[in-house]
Amino acid sequence: MEIPVFTVDAFTNVPFKGNPAAVCPITHELTDDLYQKIAAEINLSETVFITKIQTSDSFSTASRFRLRWFTPTTEVNLCGHATLASAAVLFQHKKNVNPVLVFETRSGDLAVAQLKDEYVMDFPLNPPVQQDPNEFSDVIKAAVGNNTVHSVHLSTTTKKLMVRLTDSCDRSVLTHLKVDAVALQNSERSGRVKGVIVTIKGSPESQPGYDFYSRYFAPWNGIPEDPVTGSAHTVLGSYWSKELGKKKLLAYQCSSRGGGLKLEVRDDGRINISGQTVTVLRGALTL
Incomplete structure (x- = not known):
């Protein structure tokens, strides 16, 4: 089995700056153990897995996907830079046709819109x-x-x-x-x-x-x-x-x-977080 992998530097428009995330668009869910092993192997702060909700969906035409984020040691509930990187992969490399993408995550639905050369994420606000x-x-x-x-x-x-x-x-x-x-x-x-x-x-x-x-x-x-x-x-x-x-x-x-x-x-208790991305690597993980 081969899994596509994109390394995307998020919150920057310059390679090797910002925060790198590994983005893996996959056609079906893997086991939790395998997700974690892949994230440990890649060893970036986050590896994110994008899965289609319906098997008939396409990465180019669907507007909703599932996202799961893994550090090298654990699954996390929220990750901004890997969400930004996921949207960039779908918009730039999968040529997704929708103006807004919605990701189903542990933190609820997260929407990301493309705005010129930036991506705008609709995130929950977490007042300390x-x-x-x-x-x-x-x-x-x-x-x-x-x-x-x-x-x-x-x-x-x-x-x-x-x-x-x-x-x-x-x-x-x-x-x-x-x-x-x-x-x-x-x-x-x-x-x-x-x-x-x-x-x-x-x-x-x-x-x-x-x-x-x-x-x-x-x-x-x-x-x-x-x-x-x-x-x-x-x-x-x-x-x-x-x-x-x-x-x-x-x-x-x-x-x-x-x-x-x-x-x-925003007044509705949420926050828009915007940034740019640069893709620095494309490849495949062989299992």
Whole structure:
């Protein structure tokens, strides 16, 4: 059996930037064990499997598909960059004729529309709740060291802990953070936290006008650092929209690869996350 594989860099228009995802369009479901083995073999932060809902469907004509996302170690409930990459494969390489695609996922139906050279994802919004930093002191220490913390928020839905550094910390502080993934994972074993977002206020007055910056670490899911994380921005978008008093935001994730996201927080409790993609590899996995 051969399984098509596309490697797509998401949230970038430049190869080898953004966040790479492996996209596998398959005609029928595989076993959970095989999904996980494939994801471990490919060893990117996410491998996503697109399956047709009806056997008579075509990847070119159907408007609804199923999506499942796997890290090298586990299946996850929500992944932005791999969803973006999936839409790109269907629109660009499968020549899908529909203006909007809907993916059935663990997080419900997720719609993605093509808008010129971008894709716009309709995602759930995950507002975080402010926490007492002392309750997460070990995690905070492992993530940001001795840098001064402004506030700490937790999204219980996504199990993402958001640590905002004070405004005296500029982008270089965030960029130069050295996070020991093993120490971070060992700092939290209760199961309340599966990922840590570190964020700072941006500099919208300077071009291109980023409203905030972030980095994301998820060693609990086998991802020491994720380059550009759509799901984290369902938390960040909610927080910074309220903090800055604006619905439309421009964000940048400061990993070594780096990537930009356009966000629009909607009044219906959801968020539009937009970005570009570049396909860097096409091939087949032989089983």
